[in-house]
Structure formats: C-alpha cells, structure tokens
Amino acid sequence: AQTVTQSQPEMSVQEAETVTLSCTYDTSESDYYLFWYKQPPSRQMILVIRQEAYKQQNATENRFSVNFQKAAKSFSLKISDSQLGDAAMYFCAYRSATRGGSNYKLTFGKGTLLTVNP
C-alpha cells in the first residue's frame, strides 16, 4: 500500500517570502500522480497543483511550484511571494495511474498547517 508522509505539522512564513512544504511517499509503482490540496478555514479542499510521475519537468501554477524527485520519492511544494490568503492546511496526495476504480482513490498525508505572518 502507498503511504504519504508530511513531516512538518506546522510551518510559518512572512508575507512576500518563500516557503517550501515537504512531502515524501512510498510506492512500488512507476506510474502515478501527485497532488497538493489546500484547505483554508472554510474547509474547502482546493486543488493547488498536480504532477504526473512520467513527466520530468516540475509543475508550476503561478506562485506555486513543485520539486519532484522521483528517485527520492519526494514532492515538495514551493510557495513564492506568500500572501495572507495562502494560510491554510496543505495536503499532499498520491494516486495510482494503474487501471481500475480503486486506483482512483487518493492517499493523503496528514497535512501541514501554514501560517502567513503580516
């Protein structure tokens, strides 16, 4: 079974600074997807960014980018120019790319609570 580990229960960053959230995962599969979801106090689960394992290029979405190291099974999220609205719980998630409905489930890490200080 796959596992996802977020080793930082809490992080803080100054507004306008850069912060990196860590995520490691364990899998024996070669084809999979990785996601970062943001959960603000409103409780919504918002997709921030996704990465296909077969792609070597790191995904980027505006101020959000990832550092995907497949051999090391590491998938960190970098937030540049942090804003107050970035304050939230961030979850790293894994999904297998093999066929079958059960492999569409997401395996989540326990989350990292990000505080942005003005």
Place this chain on the structure above:
Amino acid sequence: NAGVTQTPKFRVLKTGQSMTLLCAQDMNHEYMYWYRQDPGMGLRLIHYSVGEGTTAKGEVPDGYNVSRLKKQNFLLGLESAAPSQTSVYFCASSYSRARGSNQPQHFGDGTRLSIL
C-alpha cells in the same frame, strides 16, 4: 456551476441514531467518493463508486453504507451512529479514466457530524 454539493453541512446525533448524508454533483462525473477527515489523520476513503449502481469499500468502511442509484448522487448512511464516527465527511467526484488518466477529484465543502 454548483460542482459538488453536500447536505447537511452540520449535524448532531445521539449514539444509535441513523442518518444519511447526501452528495450531489452536476459535472457528469462517473466516479464518486466519500472520505472522512479526523484531526491529525488527513482524509481517509470510506467508500467509492465507479458508476451508477456500483459501490465498493475503501480504507475505513465499517459502520457505513452507501448507495448510488443515480449518477449524480452518492449517499452515505450511518445505520447506528457511534461517537467514533464524529468527523468531517467529504464527498468528491471525478471523471473516469476513459476521459483522461490525470483527472483530479473535486470536493464538496464537507459535513461536520458530531455523535454524542
């Protein structure tokens, strides 16, 4: 565009009571999921469905039942609520693999359920 809608948003039950959580999606997604979120645990899959009339167990299915009689709806039932089922419940939906293999899941806003 409503996306994924969960009802109710909050509910308090007494031990032994039953209730049904409703999830509705208007994106014509084939797959639907129920997760529970507990402090320090992340989200864990309870049950899922790959199409109308089909359901399957996830990681933590005990004490729950589900039904998917219509493609757009996925119901989660608690037959005899227990305090251990106090949690925040999330419904999600996604397209099937046939639509493209990297389809993300879209989540509802969650239901906070307390069992006394």
